[in-house]
Amino acid sequence: MAKYEMLVGLEVLDDVVYSQYRTAMRPILEEKGGEFGYDFRVSEVLKSEVTECINRVFTLRFPSKSIMTSFFDDPRYQAVKSEYFSPSVGSFTIIRGYDVDECHF
Secondary structure, eight states, X not given: OEEEEEEEEEEESOHHHHHHHHHHHHXXXXXXXXXXXXXXXXXXXXXXXXXXXXXXXXXXXXXXXXXXXXXXXXXXXXXXXXXXXXXHEEEEEEEEEEEEEOOOO
16 A cells, blocks of 8 residues: 655754654654654765755655645644744755555565
């Protein structure tokens, strides 16, 4: 079954507050069936298609694109974003969004 995944780049300015954001938003994310796939701290960007700085890259996966939209539109998520994400992140870039088929090895 296909899922919808986003590859995201951030400029995290405050790791402590950003960690609080991750903790606060995770129950909402999991309630919607979402999950993080990969998560990297990036020390050097060799090529970019945007001018914004990127020091964190991760994937975020949802059962569908419409569920992803409902997650980001959820008033509870918006409150968490306002309290923790906005003050801890300088910029964010949606690098790509795409459908993925789950592989079972």
